[in-house]
Amino acid sequence: MTNEEMKTIFDNATTVELIKRISTLEENSQPQWGKMTVYQMLKHCRLWEEMIVGKLHCKRIFIGRIIGKMALKASLKDDKPMKPNNPSAPEVVVKETSGDIVAEKRRWITFIEQHKNFSNPDFVHPFFGKMTKEQIGQFAYKHIDHHLRQFNA
Numbered sequence: 001m002t003n004e005e006m007k008t009i010f011d012n013a014t015t016v017e018l019i020k021r022i023s024t025l026e027e028n029s030q031p032q033w034g035k036m037t038v039y040q041m042l043k044h045c046r047l048w049e050e051m052i053v054g055k056l057h058c059k060r061i062f063i064g065r066i067i068g069k070m071a072l073k074a075s076l077k078d079d080k081p082m083k084p085n086n087p088s089a090p091e092v093v094v095k096e097t098s099g100d101i102v103a104e105k106r107r108w109i110t111f112i113e114q115h116k117n118f119s120n121p122d123f124v125h126p127f128f129g130k131m132t133k134e135q136i137g138q139f140a141y142k143h144i145d146h147h148l149r150q151f152n153a
């Protein structure tokens with residue numbers, strides 16, 4: 001699969017598939033790896049969505065300024081899923097272990113549905129730096145898919 005054929009959050013069929021997968025998550029969903037609860041994962045992903053649309057600002061991570069572009073290129077070179085246990089920007093790390101799962105799913109799905117109207121040309125990822133809309137769409141899909149796989153969804 002070439003870079004141009006990779007799944008993207010900006011594709012309507014992909015959005016429908018992801019929303020169906022999110023809808024299968026429940027209070028008792030258990031992670032296949034990592035320490036996040038299902039609530040933490042849902043809120044983390046919703047906060048990540050807020051970051052890419054520009055509602056949540058995350059500080060650049062120093063090491064990302066050095067190797068971020070290379071890491072992004074490596075991540076988007078094919079459609080292989082992300083590896084488990086990647087670090088996150090502190091602003092999207094969720095400390096509280098429980099909360100309203102139904103509300104978090106609804107908030108996250110609302111952001112995903114709004115991607116058809118995505119317009120944040122100034123987006124700067126805290127690790128990767130400035131990204132094109134195509135890179136954002138492909139990486140957003142990989143990020144969501146990664147966490148859904150984490151919870152067998």
